Amino acid sequence: xxxxxxxxxxSAGGSATPARIDPAKPVPGLDNHDSVSRSxxxxxxxxxxxxxxxxxxLEFLLYYIVIGAAVPLMIKSVYxxxxxxxxxxxxxxHLLSPGWILGRKVDNSDQQYSGFRDNIPYMFLLLVxxxxxxxxxxxxxxxxxxxASPPQKASSGSQDSFADARLSRRVYFDVGFxxxxxxxxxxxxxxxxxxxxYINFTLAKSLPKTYLPLATWFFNVGILFANELCRGYPYAGxxxxxxxxxxxxxxxxxxxxxxxxxSYLDSYSGLLPRWEILFNITVLRLISFNLDYCWSxxxxxxxxxxxxxxxxxxxxxxxxxxxxxxxEDYAFRNYFAYVLYSPLYLAGPIVTFNDYISQLxxxxxxxxxxxxxLYGIRFLISLLTMEVMLHFLYAVAISKSQPxxxxxxxxxxxxxxxxxxxxIWLKLLLxxxxxxxxxxxxxxxxxxxxxxxxSDNYSALAFWRGWHRSFNRWIxxxxxxxxxxxGVAHGSSSWGKAQxxxxxxxxxTFVALWHDIQxxxxxxxxxxxxxxxxxxxxxxxxxxxxxxxxKGAYRLLCGVGAVGNILMMMAANLVGxxxxxxxxxxxxxxxxxxxxxxxxxxxACGALFVGSQVMFELRExxxxxxxxxxx
Numbered sequence: 340x341x342x343x344x345x346x347x348x349x350s351a352g353g354s355a356t357p358a359r360i361d362p363a364k365p366v367p368g369l370d371n372h373d374s375v376s377r378s379x380x381x382x383x384x385x386x387x388x389x390x391x392x393x394x395x396x397l398e399f400l401l402y403y404i405v406i407g408a409a410v411p412l413m414i415k416s417v418y419x420x421x422x423x424x425x426x427x428x429x430x431x432x433h434l435l436s437p438g439w440i441l442g443r444k445v446d447n448s449d450q451q452y453s454g455f456r457d458n459i460p461y462m463f464l465l466l467v468x469x470x471x472x473x474x475x476x477x478x479x480x481x482x483x484x485x486x487a488s489p490p491q492k493a494s495s496g497s498q499d500s501f502a503d504a505r506l507s508r509r510v511y512f513d514v515g516f517x518x519x520x521x522x523x524x525x526x527x528x529x530x531x532x533x534x535x536x537y538i539n540f541t542l543a544k545s546l547p548k549t550y551l552p553l554a555t556w557f558f559n560v561g562i563l564f565a566n567e568l569c570r571g572y573p574y575a576g577x578x579x580x581x582x583x584x585x586x587x588x589x590x591x592x593x594x595x596x597x598x599x600x601x602s603y604l605d606s607y608s609g610l611l612p613r614w615e616i617l618f619n620i621t622v623l624r625l626i627s628f629n630l631d632y633c634w635s636x637x638x639x640x641x642x643x644x645x646x647x648x649x650x651x652x653x654x655x656x657x658x659x660x661x662x663x664x665x666x667e668d669y670a671f672r673n674y675f676a677y678v679l680y681s682p683l684y685l686a687g688p689i690v691t692f693n694d695y696i697s698q699l700x701x702x703x704x705x706x707x708x709x710x711x712x713l714y715g716i717r718f719l720i721s722l723l724t725m726e727v728m729l730h731f732l733y734a735v736a737i738s739k740s741q742p743x744x745x746x747x748x749x750x751x752x753x754x755x756x757x758x759x760x761x762x763i764w765l766k767l768l769l770x771x772x773x774x775x776x777x778x779x780x781x782x783x784x785x786x787x788x789x790x791x792x793x794s795d796n797y798s799a800l801a802f803w804r805g806w807h808r809s810f811n812r813w814i815x816x817x818x819x820x821x822x823x824x825x826g827v828a829h830g831s832s833s834w835g836k837a838q839x840x841x842x843x844x845x846x847x848t849f850v851a852l853w854h855d856i857q858x859x860x861x862x863x864x865x866x867x868x869x870x871x872x873x874x875x876x877x878x879x880x881x882x883x884x885x886x887x888x889x890k891g892a893y894r895l896l897c898g899v900g901a902v903g904n905i906l907m908m909m910a911a912n913l914v915g916x917x918x919x920x921x922x923x924x925x926x927x928x929x930x931x932x933x934x935x936x937x938x939x940x941x942x943a944c945g946a947l948f949v950g951s952q953v954m955f956e957l958r959e960x961x962x963x964x965x966x967x968x969x970x
Contacts, residue, residue, distance in 0.1 A: 389963050390890070393956050405949045414732070416754045420747065421733040431733065431740035440730040447729065448736045452766035455773075459722075462773065469516065469681060470780045476512050502651065502700035506668075509699045509782075510676045517679035524685075526609030531572055532618070532679075535562060536625070540674055543629040548636045552821075555629040559622045563852065566615035575601035619853055620687050623813055624678045628669075630817055631692045635663035652701040656786070659697040660816070668696050682777035686770045688785040688809035691816070695783070703784045711779045718772045725765045734758040744929055749936035752929050753943065756913050763912070764793035767807070786812060790968055797901035797951045799871045799908055805970030814846055840875065844868045870907035874900070894955060901951035902944050 393399050420427065431448075438445035447453045455462075482504050521529040542554050569576075578601030611617065649658065669692075677695045690698075734755050744752065771788040778785050786809040796802040804811050825839045847867045877900055886893035913923050930936045961967060 427742040431736040434736040443730040513676035525614040526607040571615040574604035664696040749939040866911040
């Protein structure tokens with residue numbers, strides 16, 4: 340347990356008050372893997388010790404004044420340099436597009452987000468069309484009377500038969516729609532994807548389980564590199580490589596013929612010709628199927644559900660992930676439907692194969708009409724927030740235009756970096772929430788990828804548990820735990836800590852390569868590991884149990900550590916996803932290269948300290964209401 344992560348009291352299992360439902364988070368009362376833990380009762384035996392509320396104290400009254408003054412100034416600092424009268428405005432005006440809010444132009448210069456933003460109307464049509472089409476298909480293939488639940492009121496055989504029929508009906512629809520969806524997105528390149536899927540499936544089914552994990556990793560990591568180096572294997576290049584005649588003997592007409600049929604196929608490349616860029620998320624599902632299948636071979640000796648006396652229609656998320664599917668479920672038809680499941684194909688969130696099959700058998704209890712409607716409203720609010728930011732704060736366009744940085748104050752420079760990070764957070768949150776909403780409407784409940792606002796994080800380790808949370812869970816299940824996890828087998832020894840740091844380095848190296856094979860992302864991954872080290876060491880040097888009689892001092896000490904953590908997390912993400920290493924050097928030089936910059940940095944650290952204290956109290960507030968998110 341690290342210094343910062345240990346400030347909030349540890350969790351305990353149990354139930355919670357059902358009235359407090361966040362549509363972005365799992366339903367209370369369910370054991371949702373490692374993301375949520377709940378105290379047994381608010382006041383009863385087993386509840387966690389919490390501190391008295393500080394919201395109404397004099398200390399927090401001071402914090403409210405600081406926050407009330409700082410937040411408007413932060414927004415104003417970037418707005419002031421995003422107006423037409425600013426000297427640098429002509430340098431980035433060409434990056435702006437016509438807007439729709441109060442006559443302002445919109446900063447649609449981020450290529451990744453603009454692809455999503457420009458296609459929102461079409462995606463909303465798909466969001467409606469796909470679930471409606473499924474309902475129509477299911478009305479033509481009724482399953483009959485659903486068995487009574489719980490299973491004590493119905494025979495196990497009738498319940499299993501109904502679940503098998505439901506699985507089959509959903510899979511057939513998913514396979515059919517996926518074929519059409521894949522052809523529309525990638526055209527003739529869909530054939531390349533199918534070839535990769537077939538090879539991966541063949542590895543899973545033909546290799547002994549001893550060799551399967553290593554072969555799976557070699558093949559899929561190799562595919563990541565091959566896709567990048569071969570630029571998606573254009574058919575024109577493939578045609579030249581497969582030509583049966585040598586370059587010396589073939590005539591000009593034959594060479595032209597080879598080039599023509601390859602180019603002809605390349606011309607039908609669908610709506611998203613660069614399929615290899617989006618294939619990274621598919622690789623995670625390929626690995627998930629192979630390893631879930633491999634580990635299922637170790638679960639012999641009867642039905643795991645019957646052994647544990649579990650109701651298969653009311654499994655928690657953790658149980659859906661951990662319990663293997665039936666042996667016959669690891670078939671190519673189900674594999675195809677899972678890997679290419681349309682709502683989650685492009686961007687996730689990531690669902691494991693076991694979880695997908697379980698949800699196709701039984702609709703999760705967490706899916707309700709009210710909860711899905713609230714989630715849709717939440718998505719629309721997030722989308723409107725992003726639109727307002729892009730219309731009034733041109734942080735992305737300014738950063739792209741390489742303006743005269745010297746005319747900006749240290750405060751303005753730092754806020755450019757800060758709002759760049761917020762836009763990065765929103766541009767990832769919006770597609771993930773859109774595709775999760777689509778899946779919820781379709782009857783599948785994937786994990787929520789973003790459970791906290793970017794600015795509500797003070798621990799590097801906790802931040803990565805909450806940022807792209809489904810990917811984090813995937814990493815924990817398929818990389819971190821198989822490598823040895825946090826080294827708990829070695830206790831609190833130095834070797835255990837060293838193993839934990841090494842495993843984190845391996846994880847973030849993979850994460851960087853998975854995002855894109857670029858040097859700046861490798862540097863980002865190594866910086867994250869480097870910046871995690873102080874938090875790990877601080878937890879080792881300042882264990883919480885030694886401060887039980889000095890909790891107030893310990894909270895302030897954690898606040899100082901949080902300031903350093905926040906600054907390092909901002910720096911690492913600016914390098915990886917915004918301005919790069921050179922840009923960060925220029926930004927830091929501009930901020931700390933003068934007396935005014937040093938004064939600003941001191942004030943900024945004070946504001947971050949205030950923010951960290953509010954974050955600590957928010958975690959305490961959640962725990963007082965029976966909720967503890969481990970991020």
